[in-house]
Amino acid sequence: MSLDFTARVPARDFDVRFSLATGETIALMGPNGAGKSTLLSVLAGLLRPDCGSATLDGKTLYDDGEWLAPHTRGIALLAQDALLFPHLSVLENVAFGPRCAGVPRSAARKEAHRWLREVDAADLAHRRPVSLSGGQAQRVAVARALAAEPALLLLDEPLAALDISVAPMVRRMLRRVLEGRSAIIVTHDIVDALLLADRVVIVDGGRIVEDGPTRLVLERPRSSFAAGLAGVNLMTGTTTRDGLRTPGGVQLAALRDRDLPAGEEAAAVFSPRAVAVHRLRPTGSPRNVLAVTITDLEQHGGRTTVRADHLSAEITTASAAELDLLPGAEVYFSVKSAEVEIYLR
Template identity: 50%
Template sequence: MSLTFRALLPERSFDVAFDLAPGETLAVLGPNGAGKSTLLTLVAGLLAPAEGRAELDGKVLFDVTARRSVLTEPRHRGVSLLAQEALLFPHLTALENVAFGPRSRGQHRAAARSTARDWLDRVGMGELASRRPSQLSGGQAQRVAVARALAADPSLLLLDEPLAALDVTVAPALRTLLRDVLADRSAIIVTHDPLDAFLLADRVLILEDGRIVEAGATAHVLTRPVTPFGARLAGLNLVEGQATPAGFRAANGLEVPLAEHAPVGARLALTVRPADVAVSRRAESGQGFSSVGAEIDDVEHRGDHVRVHAAGLAADVAPAAVVALGMAPGVPVFLGFRHEDATVYPV
């Protein structure tokens, strides 16, 4: 089912428009307060926009202007919302919880239970159909919640951080399950985890302050980010600069030759993995290598490596190197990388 969406909510500084193709899964990411949950609640009908219009496969979800306000009730939208918590009815068994959706859509009790059993089997919970939520683990309850959401046969599935409340040992299995059930199904998933976007989404939309700042195919957005948040999600350094007659030049003085011509003055971005950035106390030079000098801003321990921040770059180095070079905030160093390890592209 296709979705067209545009909504304005001035009191939340929210102004977002996008389209969702039939069978497409869209991952919505962004920092806290970016407007991710607002987007879901508007689509689900739990919140009304000040202005805007949304259609799901030709059905109007809302159409609000200064002169009229058309708001389809949530239960008539053909949308299912799967939240962080399972939110199962505590007095109903797993089977009855899953059958609730089909029943609310008019199915007879026997048919609804048959549909519920099919979905419980599909999510691996068929043997626990008679248990109540209090008798289920967190991972089991969330599997039942997935079955309940899908048993209602929604035109659009909304997922709000569906793995956030799960133990790290349980989340991978449910992520695999979601990848299977979302195939060829229209869905929007709000998440903080870039792994969810990599494995579940066809396309990514990044929000900041209620606006779209990046959007596109998942592989493109997470390999060629244009915002600091997108770069952090992708685990990359992002340095902005412009094209000069000599190549790429950043405000921090970093210069890198360009593999492809770009008009002088054109805005460019350079990305490089922290693991590919070397740190030294003396400037290194040579063909195919660029470096920049600066004082260290911060040093943070990250398990088996230490991340050093300077000149707008992050470098992952071994703890022994930190000790040997006396790396600490305020110490002058040089950070550099091989040109082949960096990617430069237009913004």
């Protein structure tokens, strides 16, 4: 499945062109009002652009004088809220898509059971939506969307309405079921982009301002929004028992309740405010000490961001002056293991 998309909606100052490869997942990001919802609405058939065209796996969704109805496009849209049918059981909610496609009731229910197992919700089959938690309802909504066998899955901030304790479980489920599937995920969360997307597309003012592989966009942002979004330090590599090893051999320790499975692809994330800057190699409590070369300094009032390639520290401007920091200076960044979060990819 491949997607080629162009659309102009002058009333919303929207003018976007992009493509999606077979089996690719895009994280669509940008500030409020940037055009993300407009893009999803046009693709789903809920908004007709003034001009443009879109083809999905060779099928024309719209073009001059041609417009496919939403239910004939092979696209499923998953909103923030699960929007399950309250009068149907979980099983019948998931079976709804196949039934609408003409699949016999018994076969549709069999498919529904399969997808409920895929999202770890098989035990919910005979319950009504009113009895489900937010995380359970979202898993069922994902199963219902996938049971329709869409060529393209659109997810509009699928984790935004979930409790912080539930979101990681649903994120892991999404990572599993999206493997090899074409999808576009609207999100404001850098972790969603990092763990779920192959590529990040940044929209601002109705235009694409940045487009590239997830790691590249997050580590070396070129747009102001991406730079603000990527206001965290990100290091990728493989897990060790107590942290992460990068391809360059850098070891990073994290404070965990349990040992990590070794050898898994993962990412370490920590705030620039958690990083201390030293002229001499520090001794004592910090477990993570990184030798870096300063590439840039940015002053914002009483604080200064010290950049060293794709890593950064945020310290007081007084401290930066006391350390006599300048581009090209060799310094040490230190961060406590308790400040480092490890996410399996």
